[in-house]
Amino acid sequence: MSALLSLRGVWVEYGDKVVLEKVDLDVEAGSFVSIVGPSGAGKSSFLRVILGQEVPTRGSILLDGVPLAPECGPDRGVVFQRYSVFPHLTALRNVVFGLECEKAPLAARLFGSARRAAEEEAAAMLKAVGLGDSLHLYPAQMSGGMQQRLAIAQALLKRPRILLLDEPFGALDPGIRADMHALIRQLWSDYALTIIMVTHDIREAFSLGTRVLALDKRRHDPHAPHRYGATAVYDLQLDRKDRKPLGITVDNKGNKLEAAL
Ligand SMILES: Nc1ncnc2c1ncn2[C@@H]1O[C@H](COP(=O)(O)OP(=O)(O)OP(=O)(O)O)[C@@H](O)[C@H]1O
Numbered sequence: 309m310s311a312l313l314s315l316r317g318v319w320v321e322y323g324d325k326v327v328l329e330k331v332d333l334d335v336e337a338g339s340f341v342s343i344v345g346p347s348g349a350g351k352s353s354f355l356r357v358i359l360g361q362e363v364p365t366r367g368s369i370l371l372d373g374v375p376l377a378p379e380c381g382p383d384r385g386v387v388f389q390r391y392s393v394f395p396h397l398t399a400l401r402n403v404v405f406g407l408e409c410e411k412a413p414l415a416a417r418l419f420g421s422a423r424r425a426a427e428e429e430a431a432a433m434l435k436a437v438g439l440g441d442s443l444h445l446y447p448a449q450m451s452g453g454m455q456q457r458l459a460i461a462q463a464l465l466k467r468p469r470i471l472l473l474d475e476p477f478g479a480l481d482p483g484i485r486a487d488m489h490a491l492i493r494q495l496w497s498d499y500a501l502t503i504i505m506v507t508h509d510i511r512e513a514f515s516l517g518t519r520v521l522a523l524d525k526r527r528h529d530p531h532a533p534h535r536y537g538a539t540a541v542y543d544l545q546l547d548r549k550d551r552k553p554l555g556i557t558v559d560n561k562g563n564k565l566e567a568a569l
């Protein structure tokens with residue numbers, strides 16, 4: 309099977325600071341890739357280049373074998389840790405606004421039957437994320453978990469093939485997290501999504517992912533910490549059914565990686 313998304317020798321540098329160096333990666337359609345790594349390793353930068361918010365300083369990114377357009381396309385949706393919803397709009401208006409921006413990019417307004425259709429579509433998406441009874445609430449009237457559900461609804465509205473999640477559940481209580489895990493699993497399957505999720509929670513990485521990727525520096529220069537960037541140092545394929553490591557995976561030095569994680 310050919311990869312949906314391929315990174316070839318991708319570097320991200322800010323001035324003389326190397327954040328990511330030589331990242332090579334193929335992501336299969338339908339996979340759920342969990343990304344872990346220390347703070348500052350470049351996980352969010354990695355998502356930003358896939359999203360098209362930032363252009364790698366070197367290397368290329370291919371989507372279905374075609375170089376990525378240098379902008380955020382509808383094939384990629386994103387949810388951040390903290391809420392990316394508009395505070396002055398109700399849940400329904402937040403989602404309708406996303407549709408208006410997409411379908412009427414100049415005016416960002418729809419009228420008549422087009423508007424009614426957008427409202428129905430938005431309401432159906434809100435129902436799919438469990439907010440069917442909260443269409444008319446403003447974000448300030450919602451819990452953190454509800455706001456993340458709203459952000460997920462917004463991201464899914466464009467029917468992205470790849471959903472990028474940057475610590476989407478990091479700010480939530482453990483009980484709410486478990487509900488969100490169930491939701492994201494359901495959406496992953498219902499919408500045949502490919503998901504790339506950054507998390508600090510190693511359990512979350514293993515319980516949700518079909519693959520766990522660790523970004524970290526392979527080499528350090530104590531005199532010039534910016535000199536080297538992070539790359540994919542561990543890459544574990546998990547069994548989709550029980551999400552346990554399939555077997556012993558080794559890195560290019562022959563180290564057993566499961567033990568290391
Ligand atoms: N626009 C920018 N200009 C300069 N440096 C940047 C910029 N964006 C990110 N960086 C630097 O790149 C490095 C990686 O940042 P990034 O946000 O990708 O890390 P991260 O792995 O997501 O960290 P965290 O786990 O804390 O979210 C950091 O040292 C950060 O300061």
Ligand SMILES: [Mg+2]
Pocket residue numbers: 351352353474
């Ligand atoms: Mg980050």
